[in-house]
Amino acid sequence: MMRIIDELRGAESIAISGHQRPDGDCVGSVMGLYLYLKRELPDAVIDAYLERPADIFGCISHIEEIKSDFNTDRTYDAFVALDTVPDRMGGAEEIYRRARRKINIDHHISNPGHGDVSVVEPERSSTAELLYELMDPEKIDGETALALYVGVIHDTGVLRYSNTSPRTLQIAAELIKFGFDFPRIIEETFYEKTYRQTQIMGRAVLESMRILDDRCIVSVVSRRMMEFYRAASQDLDGIVNQLLSVRGVDCAIFMHETGTLEYKVSMRSNGRVDVAAVAVRFGGGGHVRAAGCTMNGTYRDCINNLSALIAEQLKDK
Protein backbone atom coordinates (compact mmCIF):
# COMPACT_ATOMS: atom_id res chain seq x y z
CA MET A 1 0.00 0.00 0.00
CA MET A 2 1.22 3.51 -0.74
CA ARG A 3 2.55 5.76 2.01
CA ILE A 4 0.96 9.17 2.00
CA ILE A 5 4.30 10.79 2.76
CA ASP A 6 5.88 9.32 -0.40
CA GLU A 7 3.17 10.94 -2.48
CA LEU A 8 3.82 14.35 -0.93
CA ARG A 9 7.57 14.58 -0.57
CA GLY A 10 8.90 17.52 -2.58
CA ALA A 11 5.59 19.39 -2.47
CA GLU A 12 6.18 22.88 -1.09
CA SER A 13 2.52 23.60 -0.57
CA ILE A 14 -0.22 21.14 0.33
CA ALA A 15 -3.94 21.70 0.79
CA ILE A 16 -6.14 19.20 2.62
CA SER A 17 -9.91 19.21 2.49
CA GLY A 18 -13.06 17.15 2.88
CA HIS A 19 -16.76 17.60 2.20
CA GLN A 20 -19.42 20.20 2.94
CA ARG A 21 -21.13 19.90 6.35
CA PRO A 22 -18.11 18.00 7.65
CA ASP A 23 -18.93 15.14 10.00
CA GLY A 24 -16.66 13.53 12.60
CA ASP A 25 -14.81 11.35 10.13
CA CYS A 26 -14.25 14.24 7.78
CA VAL A 27 -13.02 16.61 10.52
CA GLY A 28 -10.95 13.89 12.21
CA SER A 29 -9.32 12.81 8.94
CA VAL A 30 -8.51 16.33 7.79
CA MET A 31 -7.04 17.27 11.17
CA GLY A 32 -5.26 13.93 11.57
CA LEU A 33 -3.47 14.35 8.26
CA TYR A 34 -2.85 18.06 8.88
CA LEU A 35 -1.16 17.42 12.23
CA TYR A 36 0.82 14.49 10.81
CA LEU A 37 2.12 16.43 7.81
CA LYS A 38 2.96 19.51 9.91
CA ARG A 39 5.41 17.35 11.81
CA GLU A 40 6.66 15.29 8.90
CA LEU A 41 7.09 18.12 6.40
CA PRO A 42 7.95 21.12 8.59
CA ASP A 43 9.19 23.26 5.68
CA ALA A 44 6.07 22.87 3.55
CA VAL A 45 3.06 25.19 3.63
CA ILE A 46 0.19 23.01 4.80
CA ASP A 47 -3.36 24.34 4.85
CA ALA A 48 -6.55 22.56 5.89
CA TYR A 49 -9.79 23.85 4.37
CA LEU A 50 -13.23 22.96 5.72
CA GLU A 51 -16.51 24.62 6.58
CA ARG A 52 -16.30 25.62 10.22
CA PRO A 53 -16.40 22.40 12.29
CA ALA A 54 -18.94 22.06 15.11
CA ASP A 55 -17.77 23.21 18.55
CA ILE A 56 -17.72 19.61 19.84
CA PHE A 57 -14.56 19.04 17.81
CA GLY A 58 -12.70 21.54 19.98
CA CYS A 59 -10.97 18.56 21.63
CA ILE A 60 -8.83 18.20 18.48
CA SER A 61 -5.58 20.20 18.77
CA HIS A 62 -5.14 23.20 16.46
CA ILE A 63 -8.63 22.85 15.02
CA GLU A 64 -8.80 26.67 15.02
CA GLU A 65 -6.17 26.61 12.24
CA ILE A 66 -8.70 25.25 9.76
CA LYS A 67 -9.39 27.78 7.02
CA SER A 68 -13.09 28.25 6.31
CA ASP A 69 -12.56 31.11 3.87
CA PHE A 70 -11.97 29.41 0.53
CA ASN A 71 -10.92 32.59 -1.29
CA THR A 72 -7.27 32.11 -2.14
CA ASP A 73 -5.14 32.71 -5.24
CA ARG A 74 -2.71 30.01 -4.22
CA THR A 75 -2.07 27.08 -6.55
CA TYR A 76 -0.99 24.23 -4.31
CA ASP A 77 1.58 21.66 -5.37
CA ALA A 78 -0.64 18.95 -3.92
CA PHE A 79 -4.23 18.64 -2.74
CA VAL A 80 -5.40 15.75 -0.57
CA ALA A 81 -9.15 15.16 -0.79
CA LEU A 82 -10.44 13.16 2.17
CA ASP A 83 -13.82 11.43 2.47
CA THR A 84 -15.22 13.15 -0.63
CA VAL A 85 -15.74 13.54 -4.36
CA PRO A 86 -14.98 16.93 -6.00
CA ASP A 87 -18.57 18.08 -6.37
CA ARG A 88 -19.11 17.75 -2.63
CA MET A 89 -16.13 19.92 -1.67
CA GLY A 90 -18.06 23.18 -1.74
CA GLY A 91 -15.72 26.17 -1.75
CA ALA A 92 -12.62 23.94 -1.76
CA GLU A 93 -13.44 22.51 -5.19
CA GLU A 94 -11.81 25.49 -6.94
CA ILE A 95 -8.63 24.96 -4.94
CA TYR A 96 -8.71 21.26 -5.84
CA ARG A 97 -9.17 21.99 -9.55
CA ARG A 98 -6.14 24.30 -9.60
CA ALA A 99 -3.80 22.04 -7.60
CA ARG A 100 -0.90 20.48 -9.53
CA ARG A 101 -1.34 17.01 -8.06
CA LYS A 102 -4.57 15.60 -6.69
CA ILE A 103 -4.80 12.76 -4.18
CA ASN A 104 -8.12 11.13 -3.35
CA ILE A 105 -8.51 9.08 -0.17
CA ASP A 106 -11.99 7.82 0.64
CA HIS A 107 -14.07 4.89 1.85
CA HIS A 108 -17.37 5.73 0.13
CA ILE A 109 -18.56 3.03 -2.24
CA SER A 110 -20.05 5.80 -4.39
CA ASN A 111 -16.63 7.46 -4.96
CA PRO A 112 -15.67 6.41 -8.52
CA GLY A 113 -12.08 7.57 -8.07
CA HIS A 114 -10.66 10.95 -9.10
CA GLY A 115 -7.38 12.84 -9.21
CA ASP A 116 -3.86 11.59 -9.96
CA VAL A 117 -3.67 9.12 -7.07
CA SER A 118 -6.84 7.45 -5.87
CA VAL A 119 -7.20 5.20 -2.84
CA VAL A 120 -10.84 4.21 -2.31
CA GLU A 121 -11.51 1.29 0.02
CA PRO A 122 -15.24 0.88 0.70
CA GLU A 123 -14.68 -1.91 3.23
CA ARG A 124 -12.90 0.56 5.54
CA SER A 125 -14.98 1.80 8.45
CA SER A 126 -13.86 5.37 7.96
CA THR A 127 -11.48 7.55 6.02
CA ALA A 128 -9.61 7.99 9.33
CA GLU A 129 -8.98 4.22 9.50
CA LEU A 130 -7.72 4.20 5.91
CA LEU A 131 -5.48 7.21 6.58
CA TYR A 132 -3.96 5.43 9.57
CA GLU A 133 -2.91 2.62 7.21
CA LEU A 134 -1.26 5.14 4.89
CA MET A 135 0.74 6.70 7.73
CA ASP A 136 3.89 5.43 9.38
CA PRO A 137 2.64 4.30 12.83
CA GLU A 138 6.00 5.28 14.35
CA LYS A 139 5.43 8.87 13.26
CA ILE A 140 1.96 9.27 14.70
CA ASP A 141 1.81 11.43 17.83
CA GLY A 142 -0.95 11.81 20.42
CA GLU A 143 -2.59 14.78 18.72
CA THR A 144 -2.82 12.99 15.37
CA ALA A 145 -4.04 9.84 17.13
CA LEU A 146 -6.84 11.71 18.87
CA ALA A 147 -8.03 13.27 15.61
CA LEU A 148 -8.05 9.91 13.81
CA TYR A 149 -9.81 8.32 16.77
CA VAL A 150 -12.62 10.89 16.52
CA GLY A 151 -13.00 9.92 12.85
CA VAL A 152 -13.19 6.20 13.55
CA ILE A 153 -15.58 6.62 16.48
CA HIS A 154 -18.01 8.81 14.56
CA ASP A 155 -18.27 6.71 11.39
CA THR A 156 -18.67 3.46 13.34
CA GLY A 157 -21.20 4.78 15.89
CA VAL A 158 -18.58 4.10 18.57
CA LEU A 159 -17.28 0.82 17.10
CA ARG A 160 -20.78 -0.59 16.86
CA TYR A 161 -21.92 -0.48 13.20
CA SER A 162 -21.29 -3.40 10.85
CA ASN A 163 -18.48 -1.47 9.14
CA THR A 164 -16.37 -2.17 12.25
CA SER A 165 -13.82 -4.87 11.38
CA PRO A 166 -11.21 -6.61 13.51
CA ARG A 167 -8.70 -4.22 11.93
CA THR A 168 -10.82 -1.21 12.98
CA LEU A 169 -10.65 -2.41 16.58
CA GLN A 170 -6.89 -3.02 16.34
CA ILE A 171 -6.36 0.49 15.05
CA ALA A 172 -8.62 1.94 17.76
CA ALA A 173 -6.54 0.00 20.29
CA GLU A 174 -3.30 1.47 18.88
CA LEU A 175 -4.79 4.95 19.02
CA ILE A 176 -5.99 4.83 22.63
CA LYS A 177 -2.48 3.73 23.68
CA PHE A 178 -1.58 7.42 23.44
CA GLY A 179 -3.52 7.87 26.63
CA PHE A 180 -6.02 10.59 25.72
CA ASP A 181 -9.26 10.64 27.66
CA PHE A 182 -11.28 8.55 25.18
CA PRO A 183 -14.45 8.12 27.29
CA ARG A 184 -14.71 11.89 27.57
CA ILE A 185 -14.16 12.31 23.81
CA ILE A 186 -16.87 9.75 23.03
CA GLU A 187 -19.31 11.34 25.45
CA GLU A 188 -18.68 14.94 24.44
CA THR A 189 -18.44 14.50 20.69
CA PHE A 190 -20.85 11.64 20.05
CA TYR A 191 -23.52 11.23 22.72
CA GLU A 192 -23.93 14.55 24.47
CA LYS A 193 -26.55 16.81 22.89
CA THR A 194 -27.53 20.38 23.67
CA TYR A 195 -31.02 20.95 25.02
CA ARG A 196 -32.20 22.36 21.69
CA GLN A 197 -30.78 19.36 19.79
CA THR A 198 -32.67 17.08 22.17
CA GLN A 199 -35.86 19.07 21.73
CA ILE A 200 -35.79 19.07 17.95
CA MET A 201 -34.94 15.36 17.93
CA GLY A 202 -37.98 14.75 20.12
CA ARG A 203 -40.11 16.76 17.75
CA ALA A 204 -38.79 14.86 14.71
CA VAL A 205 -39.49 11.51 16.39
CA LEU A 206 -42.97 12.65 17.49
CA GLU A 207 -43.92 13.72 13.98
CA SER A 208 -42.38 10.74 12.19
CA MET A 209 -44.57 8.38 10.21
CA ARG A 210 -44.13 4.85 8.99
CA ILE A 211 -44.73 3.91 5.36
CA LEU A 212 -44.27 0.82 3.16
CA ASP A 213 -46.00 -1.57 5.59
CA ASP A 214 -44.16 0.08 8.49
CA ARG A 215 -40.81 -1.01 7.10
CA CYS A 216 -39.70 2.54 6.39
CA ILE A 217 -39.86 5.52 8.75
CA VAL A 218 -39.81 9.14 7.60
CA SER A 219 -39.49 12.48 9.32
CA VAL A 220 -39.07 16.03 8.06
CA VAL A 221 -37.87 19.19 9.79
CA SER A 222 -38.84 22.48 8.16
CA ARG A 223 -36.96 25.79 8.17
CA ARG A 224 -39.63 27.22 10.48
CA MET A 225 -39.10 24.40 12.94
CA MET A 226 -35.35 24.91 12.84
CA GLU A 227 -35.81 28.61 13.47
CA PHE A 228 -38.19 27.92 16.35
CA TYR A 229 -35.62 25.69 18.08
CA ARG A 230 -32.76 27.87 16.82
CA ALA A 231 -31.18 24.74 15.37
CA ALA A 232 -28.59 24.58 12.59
CA SER A 233 -28.10 21.65 10.19
CA GLN A 234 -25.38 20.25 12.44
CA ASP A 235 -27.86 20.11 15.33
CA LEU A 236 -29.82 17.42 13.50
CA ASP A 237 -27.09 14.77 13.54
CA GLY A 238 -28.24 11.55 15.15
CA ILE A 239 -31.96 11.93 14.41
CA VAL A 240 -31.92 9.50 11.48
CA ASN A 241 -30.13 6.87 13.58
CA GLN A 242 -32.73 7.29 16.30
CA LEU A 243 -35.47 6.65 13.72
CA LEU A 244 -33.77 3.49 12.44
CA SER A 245 -33.67 2.03 15.94
CA VAL A 246 -37.45 1.44 15.84
CA ARG A 247 -38.16 -2.31 15.81
CA GLY A 248 -39.39 -3.61 12.45
CA VAL A 249 -38.03 -0.68 10.50
CA ASP A 250 -35.58 -1.55 7.70
CA CYS A 251 -34.98 1.95 6.44
CA ALA A 252 -35.13 5.49 7.88
CA ILE A 253 -35.36 8.73 5.96
CA PHE A 254 -34.76 12.07 7.62
CA MET A 255 -35.01 15.30 5.67
CA HIS A 256 -34.46 18.90 6.60
CA GLU A 257 -35.24 21.96 4.56
CA THR A 258 -32.11 23.77 3.37
CA GLY A 259 -33.73 26.26 1.00
CA THR A 260 -36.89 26.96 -0.97
CA LEU A 261 -38.11 23.56 -2.12
CA GLU A 262 -34.72 22.09 -1.25
CA TYR A 263 -34.11 19.28 1.23
CA LYS A 264 -31.02 17.56 2.57
CA VAL A 265 -31.85 13.87 2.85
CA SER A 266 -30.19 11.42 5.25
CA MET A 267 -30.95 7.71 4.97
CA ARG A 268 -30.05 4.73 7.12
CA SER A 269 -30.77 1.05 6.72
CA ASN A 270 -30.17 -2.20 8.58
CA GLY A 271 -28.74 -3.75 5.41
CA ARG A 272 -32.02 -4.90 3.84
CA VAL A 273 -32.07 -1.74 1.72
CA ASP A 274 -29.06 -0.36 -0.14
CA VAL A 275 -29.54 3.34 0.59
CA ALA A 276 -26.38 4.33 -1.33
CA ALA A 277 -28.05 3.03 -4.50
CA VAL A 278 -31.09 5.22 -3.74
CA ALA A 279 -29.00 8.32 -2.94
CA VAL A 280 -26.88 7.94 -6.09
CA ARG A 281 -30.07 8.09 -8.20
CA PHE A 282 -30.59 11.61 -6.84
CA GLY A 283 -27.01 12.80 -7.24
CA GLY A 284 -25.86 11.86 -3.73
CA GLY A 285 -23.92 8.94 -2.36
CA GLY A 286 -22.68 7.14 0.71
CA HIS A 287 -22.67 3.56 1.95
CA VAL A 288 -25.14 0.66 1.83
CA ARG A 289 -26.40 1.44 5.34
CA ALA A 290 -25.87 5.23 5.45
CA ALA A 291 -26.25 7.63 2.55
CA GLY A 292 -27.57 11.04 1.64
CA CYS A 293 -28.43 13.46 -1.12
CA THR A 294 -29.96 16.87 -1.73
CA MET A 295 -33.37 16.96 -3.42
CA ASN A 296 -35.61 19.62 -4.89
CA GLY A 297 -39.39 19.77 -4.69
CA THR A 298 -41.96 19.57 -1.95
CA TYR A 299 -41.15 17.11 0.79
CA ARG A 300 -44.06 14.94 -0.38
CA ASP A 301 -42.50 14.72 -3.84
CA CYS A 302 -39.13 13.88 -2.32
CA ILE A 303 -40.60 11.13 -0.12
CA ASN A 304 -42.60 9.69 -3.02
CA ASN A 305 -39.51 9.54 -5.21
CA LEU A 306 -37.35 7.98 -2.51
CA SER A 307 -39.95 5.51 -1.29
CA ALA A 308 -40.66 4.25 -4.81
CA LEU A 309 -37.05 3.10 -5.11
CA ILE A 310 -37.04 1.66 -1.59
CA ALA A 311 -40.29 -0.20 -2.22
CA GLU A 312 -38.74 -1.78 -5.30
CA GLN A 313 -35.84 -3.06 -3.22
CA LEU A 314 -38.07 -4.32 -0.40
CA LYS A 315 -40.41 -6.22 -2.71
CA ASP A 316 -37.46 -8.33 -3.89
CA LYS A 317 -36.85 -9.49 -0.30
Ligand code: 5GP
Ligand atom coordinates in the same frame (compact mmCIF):
# COMPACT_ATOMS: atom_id res chain seq x y z
P1 5GP B 1 -25.38 11.72 6.57
O1 5GP B 1 -26.75 11.20 6.42
O2 5GP B 1 -24.80 11.41 7.91
O3 5GP B 1 -25.23 13.15 6.17
O4 5GP B 1 -24.49 10.93 5.52
C1 5GP B 1 -24.46 9.53 5.48
C2 5GP B 1 -23.39 9.08 4.52
O5 5GP B 1 -23.72 9.48 3.19
C3 5GP B 1 -22.02 9.68 4.79
O6 5GP B 1 -21.04 8.72 4.49
C4 5GP B 1 -21.95 10.83 3.85
O7 5GP B 1 -20.62 11.11 3.51
C5 5GP B 1 -22.78 10.36 2.65
N1 5GP B 1 -23.51 11.47 2.03
C6 5GP B 1 -24.46 12.24 2.61
N2 5GP B 1 -24.93 13.16 1.77
C7 5GP B 1 -24.25 12.99 0.61
C8 5GP B 1 -24.29 13.66 -0.67
O8 5GP B 1 -25.05 14.60 -0.90
N3 5GP B 1 -23.42 13.20 -1.61
C9 5GP B 1 -22.56 12.15 -1.38
N4 5GP B 1 -21.75 11.78 -2.39
N5 5GP B 1 -22.52 11.51 -0.21
C10 5GP B 1 -23.35 11.91 0.78
Ligand code: MN
Ligand atom coordinates in the same frame (compact mmCIF):
# COMPACT_ATOMS: atom_id res chain seq x y z
MN1 MN C 1 -16.51 8.87 6.30
